Amino acid sequence: MSREEEAARRETLRVQVRLDALAAAIGRDGDGRPRPEPERRIVLDAARSALDRLADPGLPAAPPGAADATLLPETIVANTYAVRERIGRGGLAEIYRVRHRDLRSDHAAKILRPDRAVDPVLARLHVSEARALMALSHPAIPRARDLLRHGDGRAVIVMDLLRGETLAEALRARGALPPQDVAALARRLSGALAAVHSAGLVHGDVSPENVMLCGGAQGATLIDFGVVRRAGEALPDVEFAGKWSVAAPEQLAGRPGGPPADLYALGLLLAAASRGERVGTGRDRESAQAARASLPDPGIDGRLGRVVRALLARDPEDRPDAEAVRDRLDGGGVFGWLRRPPRAGA
Structure with a gap:
C-alpha cells in the first residue's frame, strides 16, 4: 500500500469514527439515555443541515432571519426543504426561499402565518390554492411543485421561485x-x-x-x-x-x-x-x-x-x-x- 493510500485509509477511519460518534449523540443524550423523538429530530435536522452545506461549497451561508419570521433559516420542512430566507410577507401568509436538500434547487414556499393558520376557513383556502395551481399550466402562472406539512401542521405550498x-x-x-x-x-x-x-x-x-x-x-x-x-x-x-x-x-x-x-x-x-x-x-x-x-x-x-x-x-x-x-x-x-x-x- 502506498503512502497516499495509507493516508487516505486513516482519514476514512477518522471520519467513520466521528460519524459513529455523531450518530450516537443524535440518538442519546449526554447521560446515554435515548433522546425523546422531537428532540432527536431537531438534532438530526441540525446535523443534516451542516452536512448539506459541506456537500455544497457554493451554497452561501443562510442570512439571519427577520425578527418576526416564523420559519428560521435552516428549518427543515417535511425532511426535504431547507429554509434559506423569508422573501415576502402579507397579511395572511409568508413566502420563503427554500432549497431542496438533495436536488440543490431553489423554490418558493408559501405558508400561512401562525396566527392565521388557526382559522379553518383560511386553512381551507390555502389548500385550495395549491390544488388550483397544480391543475393549471401556463407560462404566466407559477407552477406548484408540492403540498407538504410543516411540523406544526401548517400546509406548505412549494412553487417555482420567481425573481423580479x-x-x-x-x-x-x-x-x-x-x-x-x-x-x-x-x-x-x-x-x-x-x-x-x-x-x-x-x-x-x-x-x-x-x-x-x-x-x-x-x-x-x-x-x-x-x-x-x-x-x-x-x-x-x-x-x-x-x-x-x-x-x-x-x-x-x-x-x-x-x-x-x-x-x-x-x-x-x-x-x-x-x-x-x-x-x-x-x-x-x-x-x-x-x-x-x-x-x-x-x-x-x-x-x-x-x-x-x-x-x-x-x-x-x-x-x-x-x-x-x-x-x-x-x-x-x-x-x-x-x-x-x-x-x-x-
Missing part, C-alpha cells in the same frame, strides 16, 4: 409603463386568465400587487391564488374575498362575481399601468361604489384602449372574455366576442 418586482412596486418606483409594456401585460395576463377560466376557476384578486414582472412586462406572472374559487360560486363563510379596490360592480352589488369580474380587474390594472396610478380605488364597499360611478379615462389610445374600455363596462355581459381580449389585441375583430360562452355567476 411586483407591478405595484414598479409603478411606485417609476410611474407609468410605456405603451408597448402595457400591451405586453394585456397579452400575458389575458392568456393567464384564459387558462384559469378554462379550468372553471376565478382568480378573484387580479391587482398590481399580484403581478410579478419577471424580466419586465413580457415576463409578467399572475400570482397569489389565495382566494381562487369555482366560477359562479361564493367562498363559504366569506362575505367578500379579494380587494375592494379592484372589485367589479356586480361584486359591489353583493354577487360573487364570475370570470367577468377578473376581466374588470384586469381593465383597472391596465389603466393603472398606463396612468402610473391606481384607478377605481376603494377601501370598503361604499367607497369602491362611489369610485366606480365616475372612472377616469384609462389614458390608452388605439386598439388596446378600446379593449380596456370594454373591460371596464359596468354590465359583465358587455365585457370581452379573456380569449376575446387576446383576439382583439391581435386584430381579431368581433369574432372573439361571438365565441364567448355563457358565463355562470356573473
